[in-house]
Amino acid sequence: MIRKSLALAALCCLVTASPALAAPAAPLLAHQATLELNEASSAWILTSTALVLLMTLPGLALFYGGMVRRKNVIATIAHSTAALAIVTVLWFVVGYSLSFGVSGEATNPYIGGLEALFLNGVTPTTAFAAAPGLPEFLWIAYQLTFAIITPALIAGAFAERIKFSASILFFFLWHLIVYAPICHQVWGGGWLGSWGVLDFAGGAVVHVNSGVAGLVAAIVLGQRHGFGRDNMAPHNLAFTAIGTGLLFVGWLGFNAGSAWAADAIAGVAALNTILAAAAAAIGWTAVEWFAHKRPTLLGLLSGIVAGLVGITPAAGFVDPKGAFFIGILSGPACFVGAVWLKKLLKYDDSLDAFGIHGIGGMVGAILTGVFASAAINPVSEGADVVKQIVGLLAVVAWSGIGTWVILMICKFTTGLRVTKEDEIEGLDYTQHGETIHQ
Template identity: 40%
Template sequence: MIARLARIFTLAAATLAAPAWAAPGMVDPATLDVSNSGDTAFMLVCAALVMLFALPGVLLMQAGRGTAGAAQGIFLQGSAIAALVSLLWVVVGYTLAFGDPSGGLIGGGNAWMLIVLGDVRFGTAIPESAFVIFQIAAAMLAAVLVAGAWAGRGRFGWALAFGGLWSLIVYAPVAHWIWGGGWLYGFGVLDFSGGIALHFCAGLSALVAALVIGRRTGWPGEATATHNPLMVLAGGGLLFVGNFALAGGWTLAATDDASSAIINAHVAACVSALVWMLIEKLRTGTVTAMGAVSGLVAGLAAIAPASGLVSPGAAILIGLIAAPASYFALRFVSETLAIDDSNHAFALHGVGGLVGALLVAVFMSADLGGIGYPPEGGIGGQLLAQVIGLAAVAMWSILGTLIISYGIAMAIPMRISPAEEAGEAPAPAMTPAPLPVAEPAHETAPVATEQQVSG
């Protein structure tokens, strides 16, 4: 199993750029000139499941955590952002992230409007078009995660423009650096299914966006309390299933290595949810649905960098560590810093992804059941590479989010009005006085006046 896992990992690396190291028995990409129907079907199903389960799941969690009046707007904004990102990635996003030639800061322009796509994605047995739709699904999910930061107070036009530009300016370059053969790949940074490029990048951008747009009116308080925990639970369950497709899909083949990655994602999320509830019980004397979902999400984010690189036992330990790290990060951000990150994207996705990105350097060791380090490599070198990757993505995410936020605000206000935020219909600018209603005419005898009577 581990030998095959090492083989598929190096094959996936060859998909994106010339690998930094090669495992024994690695398949020669030149021999893969035709697509495999089973692998192709698997990738198409994975992309569909991310869109079918993960995206609605995130929107349900965001809507359930906010107020009842904001729920419809959250779904509308999230759906519109996902649609715009999908179109932008067909036009230019995919080529920025995965276009040829590989290396450097962004991809080449050969795949603009998907004009030039290979019959088979280099190094795999799947058509490049199947690879494209999988990457579009991941980009949509990342942008919707960031949108949760301003749930209930972001203006529609500003939010839509932000989501589209963020996916091109922040997410696409980061995806290229790590997965598209960019400069972080050259450093040896590992991120199997998006712990750094998706969860950490989106979580940090959400924190910056929450700072820029400001707190909700009445936060913290009853006016901004979670209105529907059942929606949050349902959304967490959908995201749980959708993340299986994200973790397994990154093997780029329908093999037992995909099922191994899914098992790792499953156990990490389960143990993280249980540990979160245990922390709640010890600190508050009770457990909550919100806590269960928060632990689940933190575990999914933490295992993402390592899902295809470590053993199930290591995945359990990663989930075990991710839960307290994200729990106390959430408390720190909300209570100490008083930042209104409406859906805790930074604490759950950002901190979870950071924890997993660091721990993969430890648990990928062959002695611990992982795929092992590259030749002449070790835990120290891999940990340094992970820190470099996290630092670079953090700086780019912060800078890009600030530029996009304030740049759009020069043309479109960030926030809705206080009346709209409170769920009140805005009053018209001028309300005309109602016209008098004429009384119906009655055929009665005329009444004599005082002058007529006296005369």
């Protein structure tokens, strides 16, 4: 009886102290509209949500897991899994509100408010104001999948040498300090989107953001032990090929789903996504073949991902001719970033998070300003290369500085790197007590 009374008292205290949990739903929050259900579009976005979630686990997990050495496969897959778990809970608690919420009656240009803390005020009859045909719960789920994959992409830069405890703290802080503000600035009514910077599906929000963070992380952590001397070739390119296929299929939900409707723009975004990926694979392989005298499967797979990244900001703004040129240019540009630039500057971006996502996202964002067509999407009428470049500079600065601060917090709390002995033995066993047997 006493235990039941204490439990009831604790529950009452929790409800009293947590108005975001206890308050009744407001009729409409500042970011909301009354739902005007579009069943066809809702079905498509529900499907797209599943496709984008597939990109992180198992898609990215296998893509990255195949490229590391055998002793670090489990640890690498654990990064994608941890990002999914941490970001999902954070998104429910505060991330969605910081990304798409509004403070008072006006939209803050840099960060959302706390009006939707714990999804307070979200009901089955509300919609996000920009997508009134979709239930807000579905909108939240779809946007969550973007928030999940972005920090998971960064893990490719610090793979094989970071403490798992540090990666957990990093994902937690990075979502709040870097992802949510940039998402709000571009997509949530903040200054970049309002000013006219175009980012259809996350060239800046996801790829440039994660790529720059990966570069900063790679520099701060330093090179892996034996970098440039030991054989660090991928242990299983079959894993990487399967992961690429899953990413490719999932990317159709990533790009075509960002039309927020089952319409003509979603159709052109889907075609552009496939075309750009194929063109980039050809572009990457042509340069690699010329430079190294032989084509590789890893190069083909990397080229496909480079094209997918490059077309992301432009998918629903350009026609297929524009998509082709974005793809054919993204492949060689990412090859330069992932191979030559890394060798020139001697930083150890383990799985080319910056070389592919950072460089590819920048190329795609700038070329969006070049190839955007009002005949495809009326929003393209305002396309401006200068605005695209300014938007990129803003994202690079916020992501770079924010990531450095977070890494310093991790360094002086959990610590960043495993010991030399643990790194040599492998993170699978030293961090997780598990191994992949021969």
